[in-house]
Amino acid sequence: MSEIVLVTDSTADIPSEIRERLGIEMVPLQVLFGEESYLDNVTLSPAQFFEKLKGFGGMPKTSQPSPNDFLAVFQRLIAERKTVISVHLSSAFSGTYQSALIAQSMLEGEGDVTVIDSKSASYGYGMLVVKSAELAKQGASKAEIVAEIARLRREMxxxxxxxxxxxxxxxxxxxxxxxxxxxxxxxxxxxxxxxxxxxxxxxxxxxxxxxxxxxxxxxxxxxxxxxxxxxxxxxxxxxxxxxxxxxxxxxxxxxxxxxxxxxxxxxxxxxxxxxxxxxxxxxxxx
Structure with a gap:
């Protein structure tokens, strides 16, 4: 059975040390302060964001990853013979989930990639990703992990x-x-x-x-x-x-x-x- 890897986006707000420990892949969204562009949780930390927000007169904008951003991650993991479970910000808030779905379709059946709409935001669904990565480390199957995500999402x-x-x-x-x-x-x-x-x-x-x-x-x-x-x-x-x-x-x-x-x-x-x-x-x- 191939190793299962969790993929998510930066809105899961998973601390970097936890992502690194569990091997969780993160695709960042962009944050724009006027003409200045940053990668969420990569080139702009939460503390830096809220500090910049204090002195910013307008409303910062956000931008979802492109399908190609996800495709690059999926293809790399498939080349490493990994099974992918990709969990993302609620589709009601962002097109991020849709971008991941498009990337999945671009694989044309290559590899084993499952894309899930968390229907939530921030560490509420980030914790589901963390729990799923822990289950994967313990040897749980893809079906077991997907079922656990659905249960937790339903009960939360x-x-x-x-x-x-x-x-x-x-x-x-x-x-x-x-x-x-x-x-x-x-x-x-x-x-x-x-x-x-x-x-x-x-x-x-x-x-x-x-x-x-x-x-x-x-x-x-x-x-x-x-x-x-x-x-x-x-x-x-x-x-x-x-x-x-x-x-x-x-x-x-x-x-x-x-x-x-x-x-x-x-x-x-x-x-x-x-x-x-x-x-x-x-x-x-x-």
Whole structure:
């Protein structure tokens, strides 16, 4: 049986040391500050991105990898007689998944490449890639790994808060009136990504403490009193809200496994600084 290699893109926000340890291949998206172009998590770290964002007057843009970017990686791995499982950012947010599919079709049946739409973002799906790479190292088959990705994707719940609605409004995720209304009244929308990979509002409350209390209620409705596995993502240099929410959740639920990662530049370009994301799974999942 050939070795299985996981391929993903930079929006999985997997720390480089973990990617290197598990042999995970990463194809980066691009981030553009005006005429300046950077490779996400290659030539621009999350900390560098949010520092540049402070002094940038406009809205940074992002660009997906081309099919040829994926094709080069797939062909190299096939030449090394590897089996490829390629997992990517929700197709509702980006054409990255589509680029990987096109690259797969360009192989014309050569090699064993499976492309999966995570229907999620950031380290929520990055953790699924990490778990899959660990399973591959343990000798799991492709069918077993693909089935585990589907199970975890089905059971995972995400709730996230943004410090400002400005970035979602600029990116077309919410209307300008809704963004202004939320800002004036200190409304904190609790958002999620649905099973179709699209952002949806779960609830809206006034103030951070009420938002935290509502997230606890939502987790209890999904998982009871626990225990749970918890994955948290936040933005470097602006982690106070994340720190507080994590402590609240650890105190409330029996957190079996805990993982934390920084939101990268591509996801951060659409959510802004101060974003907190909480991914929850049944205990023992990761």
């Amino acid at each position: 719940r995400l709730y996230f808060l943004v410090d400002t609605l400005e970035y979602l409004q600029r990116g077309g995720r919410i209307g300008k009136a809704a963004a202004l209304f939320g800002t004036l009244l200190n409304i904190k929308p609790i958002l999620t990504i649905g099973g179709d990979g699209v952002i949806y509002p779960v609830d809206k409350v006034r103030g951070q403490k009420r938002a935290f209390a509502r997230i606890i209620e939502l987790i209890e409705a999904d998982f009871g009193a626990g225990p749970i596995d918890l994955i948290a993502v936040d933005t470097p240099g602006d982690t106070q809200a994340a720190d507080e929410l994590i402590e609240v959740l650890k105190g409330k639920f029996g957190v079996r496994q805990f993982h934390r990662s920084e939101i990268g530049s591509v996801v951060g370009a659409h959510t802004g600084p101060g974003t907190v994301g909480i991914f929850v799974l049944p205990a023992g999942s990761v």
